[in-house]
Amino acid sequence: MSAFLGPIHHMLYGKIKFQNDFTNRLISELATTEIAAEIDKIAENIPTGLIEDIVDQNNIHASLQEMISKIEKRLAIVVTLLKANGITMDKLILLAKDYGRENALSENFESPKDAIEAYTMLSTKLVNGMPCDRVQVILQKDKDSVLWQDRMDIHQKYWNEIGGDAGDFYILRQAVIQGILGSAFKVEEVGPYMFQLERNKIKDKDNIALLMEEHDNILAMIGLMEEKSVALMNNKEEEVDSFFGFIDFARNYADKHHHGKEEQILFKYMTENLGLTAEKLVNHGMLVEHNLGRLYVGNLEESVKAYKADKSDLNRLAILTNAMGYGELLKRHIAKENEVVYTFAKRELAPEVMEKVEIETEIFETENAQVREKYLEWLKGKQFSIWKK
Numbered sequence: 001m002s003a004f005l006g007p008i009h010h011m012l013y014g015k016i017k018f019q020n021d022f023t024n025r026l027i028s029e030l031a032t033t034e035i036a037a038e039i040d041k042i043a044e045n046i047p048t049g050l051i052e053d054i055v056d057q058n059n060i061h062a063s064l065q066e067m068i069s070k071i072e073k074r075l076a077i078v079v080t081l082l083k084a085n086g087i088t089m090d091k092l093i094l095l096a097k098d099y100g101r102e103n104a105l106s107e108n109f110e111s112p113k114d115a116i117e118a119y120t121m122l123s124t125k126l127v128n129g130m131p132c133d134r135v136q137v138i139l140q141k142d143k144d145s146v147l148w149q150d151r152m153d154i155h156q157k158y159w160n161e162i163g164g165d166a167g168d169f170y171i172l173r174q175a176v177i178q179g180i181l182g183s184a185f186k187v188e189e190v191g192p193y194m195f196q197l198e199r200n201k202i203k204d205k206d207n208i209a210l211l212m213e214e215h216d217n218i219l220a221m222i223g224l225m226e227e228k229s230v231a232l233m234n235n236k237e238e239e240v241d242s243f244f245g246f247i248d249f250a251r252n253y254a255d256k257h258h259h260g261k262e263e264q265i266l267f268k269y270m271t272e273n274l275g276l277t278a279e280k281l282v283n284h285g286m287l288v289e290h291n292l293g294r295l296y297v298g299n300l301e302e303s304v305k306a307y308k309a310d311k312s313d314l315n316r317l318a319i320l321t322n323a324m325g326y327g328e329l330l331k332r333h334i335a336k337e338n339e340v341v342y343t344f345a346k347r348e349l350a351p352e353v354m355e356k357v358e359i360e361t362e363i364f365e366t367e368n369a370q371v372r373e374k375y376l377e378w379l380k381g382k383q384f385s386i387w388k389k
Contacts (some may be wrong), residue, residue, distance in 0.1 A: 004057050008131055012064055013051040015127045020046055020071045022099050022176065023078050029095055030087050031078070039081060043074040065130055072127070072158040079172065080164035089171065096172045097359045100179020114143035118185045119197050125180060126173065129154045145198040153193065178362060186366065207266060207354075207361045208342045214258045215334045220379055221249050222327040229323045236311060240319065243304045245378070250297045250326065253375035257368060259290050262337075265360045266345060274348050281341060289333045296326035 024045070027036050046067050047054050056063040079092065103125070119141070128150065129135045135154060140147040159166035170189070177187045187197045225246045232238040267286065270278040303318035349357070365372065 004060060005051060005055070009055070009060055009064065010051060011124055012131065013055070013067075015125060016046065016064070016067050016071055018103065018125050019075065019127045022096070023071065023075045025099055026078050026082065026092065026095060030082050030091065032085070035081055035085055039074075039078055043077040044070050045074065046070055061130070061132075068127060068130065069158075072155060073161070075169070076159045076164045076166075077162055079168050080159070080162055083168070089168070092168075092172060093175045093363065094356075094359060096175035097179040097363060098356075100176040101182070101355070101359065102179075104180055104182065115146050115185065115197055115199060116141055116143065118181065119146040119148075122177065122180060122187075122197070126177070139194075145196060147190070147194070147196045149191075149195070150193040175363070178366060179359070182362075207357050208346055210361065210365075211258070211262065211266070211342065212338055214253075215338060217376065217379060218254045218258065218330060219334065221246060221254070222330055225323050226327055229320050232316060233320055236313075236316065240304050240307055243300065243319065243323065246323070247297055247301050247304070249375055249378065250293070252371060254330070255290070255294060255297075257371055257375070259293075261361065261364055263287070263290070265357055265364065269349060269353050269357055270345050273350070273353055274344075278344075278348075281344070286333070286337065286341060289329060293326060293329055293333070296322050296329065300326060 027039060031039065054063075055067075082092065083089070123136075133152075133154065135150050135152060136148050137151055138146065138148045153166070155169050156166040159169060174187065174189075181187070181197075185197055185199055187195055190196045225243070228238075228242050228246070232240060267282045271282050300319065300322035303315060303322055307315040307319055346354075
């Protein structure tokens with residue numbers, strides 16, 4: 001009876017199952033028994049089994065279209081109900097990313113040969129209407145990038161029907177895509193319903209390697225600040241505006257980006273899973289030093305402003321004291337994290353916990369890409385002689 005079913009039908013059914021399984025994963029992980037029962041009453045699930053046993057082979061097209069309508073409506077209802085019952089988008093995004101990673105297209109999908117292959121493989125997973133709808137139109141492609149546009153939004157109507165937000169669909173689809181692609185490639189919306197898949201600028205690193213690379217960037221900034229401090233020490237008339245650049249870097253890259261990532265992700269999982277040793281190491285060590293660094297930076301800003309108003313030796317000394325104090329603190333802090341804290345985390349955290357760390361790190365990096373690139377560009381090409389690794 002399967003003679004009329006071709007490869008395209010099997011592939012489409014696989015895509016239908018992929019989205020439906022994701023929806024059911026949201027239910028099993030996040031819905032209470034009462035919410036799950038309510039979903040089953042108002043959102044029909046598709047049958048499980050082989051396509052030969054499920055599809056109406058007398059009308060294959062209509063049968064598959066009906067299944068697509070069911071899974072689209074079910075996802076919209078599930079997400080909308082979960083949000084209405086207190087489940088945050090952050091939780092939904094993390095689960096979507098996790099689902100994507102669990103369903104990566106091959107063991108080596110971190111390194112497909114090019115963007116075209118990555119796009120082709122990704123297209124076997126995501127439902128975007130029936131093949132005859134020709135929703136996706138490729139505008140440009142080469143080995144590093146594929147640009148395409150959706151000619152129509154075929155998802156929105158299902159969300160509008162139940163009073164949901166169709167934007168949630170695209171946010172969660174993006175998270176699933178990130179999980180599937182890993183760190184080698186990324187997909188971004190670059191225009192109205194226009195998407196680009198390209199090689200990720202971030203090298204393929206784990207969380208710890210990325211944090212250690214950021215340490216090198218912070219040390220580079222400290223080297224620049226030390227050089228400027230020596231110049232100010234030797235020349236009372238030295239221009240001090242460059243310290244505002246160091247302060248900006250310290251607050252937004254070293255602290256909000258780097259320390260923020262440590263505190264929100266790695267340190268959180270360490271204190272939750274590694275007991276008293278991790279609590280002491282993090283809460284009474286690293287976090288105390290993070291706060292001390294913030295104090296130095298705040299004092300440095302005040303002393304620079306004071307010196308610009310009054311170029312006294314006392315105000316100049318305040319700049320040097322706070323700049324050098326911050327630098328020495330961060331050097332020792334970075335050494336402890338590289339040699340002790342990160343080593344302890346990598347050795348002791350269970351693989352499934354480290355997997356969560358990686359997922360949340362990739363989401364953080366994606367959401368904060370502009371901040372990262374801004375400060376890396378700021379560092380690029382700057383020359384200094386005092387700082388050495």
